[in-house]
Amino acid sequence: MALSARSILDVSDLNSDEVFFLLKETKKLKEQAKPHGVDFSQNLSKSVALMFFEPSTRTRTSFEMAAFRLGLRVLNFSVNESSVKKGETVFDTAKNIEALKPDAMVVRHGGSGIPYKISQLIKIPVINAGDGFHAHPTQALLDAYTIWERFNDFKNLEILIIGDIAHSRVARSNIKCLKMLGAKITICAPPTLIPPFAQAWGVKISHNLDEVIAQANVVMSLRMQLERQSSYQVPSLKEYSSLFGITFERLKAIRKDAIILHPGPVNRGVEFISAVFRDERSKVMEQVSNGALMRSVLLSEVMGVPR
């Protein structure tokens, strides 16, 4: 596969063959309990810069673990965006880090389009670890892997994405990725959390979870940002969870052979009742493990190092 030295800014930077290749390679990596006969010595001289301009625990540690598995050196750079505002711009920062000569850069930023702009400015490949409401391609890839691991195919799978679609990069990248792979997608949220013009995405739009939950093969809840209540998106989180949360009743309505996903972190009692975590259909922890594996595969492909 020709992923070497390419920036991965969104799922649309990949075609479906490339996505399937990554899924299969992730599976191989998962099946080999520990590396057999792989010479990592050359990887020790390579480094990846993790540039997190927005607070993140999961994605950053997942990329760290992914890099450790390959024996790469990790340069961690986290900064509060507000301190960047005071002086140099995010683009200055990126050029400064590039001058330290890492071999790749992983970028997370609260502003949509920042990883793209950085990729235009620097010469090493950039992997988008989430930008604004725009894209989160590695999350979409790990979700696709988790779905593929369970169903082995995407054709005619019914995917239900519930929650704050309007402000979600996870939803945007997942929709692009899963549509490309052949799945059918329904998004379900109050009208305030569905982006205007979402009908152009070729998805089914629902505002009533009870009407759509029973058909789904995959039920994906999105994290509800707590401040949405104060920005006139929903009257209260309680009202939101009564209408769009996975309650006991809804848990019963979900198909026996379905899986339940969440990009994390879960607001217990808002998107899910805690019992969802104990439900065998929940793959939330699998998503976390799969994420680090998928990111290892992607890093090794983009950086051209063995795994």
Next chain:
Amino acid sequence: MKTKTFKNAHLFDPSLNLNTQGSVVVEGDLIIDVIKGKNADSGEVIDLHGALLTPGFIDISCQLGEPGFEQKESIQSGSHAAAAGGFTTVCMSPQTNPVNDSGFVTQYIQEKINTTAVIKVHPIGAISEKLNGQNMAAIDSMIKAGCVALSDGNKTVMNAYLLRKTLEYLKTYDVPVVEHCEDVNLVGLGVMNEGEVSSQIGLRGIPNAAEDVIVSRDISLCAHTNSKLHLNNLSSHGAIEVLAHAKARGLPVTASVTAQHLLLTEENLKFYDTAFKLSPPLRAEKDRTHLVSALQSGVIDCLTSGHTPHSEEDKDIEFELALSGASSLETTFSSTYSIVEKRELSLERLVESLTLSPAKIFKFSDRGQLKKSMKADLTAINLNLAWQVDTNKFFSKSKYSPFNGAKFNAKVVATFVNGVKVFDVEKGILE
């Protein structure tokens, strides 16, 4: 008094049905004769080699950064940019620091204009103190010091009561209120048009309704007070419909649009280029075509530069943090001429919308037409001079233009203010 003759001109003034070869004779700062069909040669003779000669362009909506933001644009650099774009008159927004909200600030600006500008620059005074949207600014002292209109710049007067009272108060002065039309609550954190593109690329949108509700509200207040209201730089097709209806009712409302909104759409923002971040935002193709036909039909009266100069520090940053606006005085005519070539707009309306239409709104009775006893403010244009926009060559201090790199076929070749050449395409600014 010194006499000059501009010969070999293609005289063009649609308001006078003038479209013929001929000459213009100037004495002092006034046109004393327009001779059709033949060349005259009294006094100093200036050969225009067949260039289109129109009344000097008038821009009623630009920002110059003086005082306070001289690093973005001074009155001098802005006047140079304007001259290069064929403008002989520009009216500058009160968004300076300090805000132009009193006669003192107006006087300071006038002083700078008198000593540094190469064209006619007129200040626009603030509606509210410090543009705070609450207390009326010192209206009488500003108008006496030379303000030609009142406006809160690109801040909408959200307090409808303040707007009503300002419209009423201005009845004794006969100057228009110029209103930017965007409801700040509907704009919210929006940074571009709310549409398919914003949904795709994950930027917060500004709905058309943000403009439509203010246009509707302001037209109601215009009807209530029967005072002159100018709706500045519209972007939404819905607003055009409301405006057309108001004009059909005979209300004293006028409107303008920028060249940027006539040519560009939200599609241009797909790659997060902050040069395309404007206020109001670039909208959908449907809006663009409505704006063009409204300018053609006269529902929109005039074309403005919407010149909003910003420095690298304000533009070369994250899209969400970047300030809105573009450096556009030097591209207004050339860019809009490209839609004349596509037959979307007539050359007649393009020229009228830059000359007589704005002159009428702002009561510039001594300019805007190519006829005897008007000021000798003239713009000469070559309609067959291909050029490519290179913002590094701008006279403006601000180098952010959505048209950077674009190729246009028409160019202003000379600009004359009061009969004196201030810009020449070969020699640049003549001081």
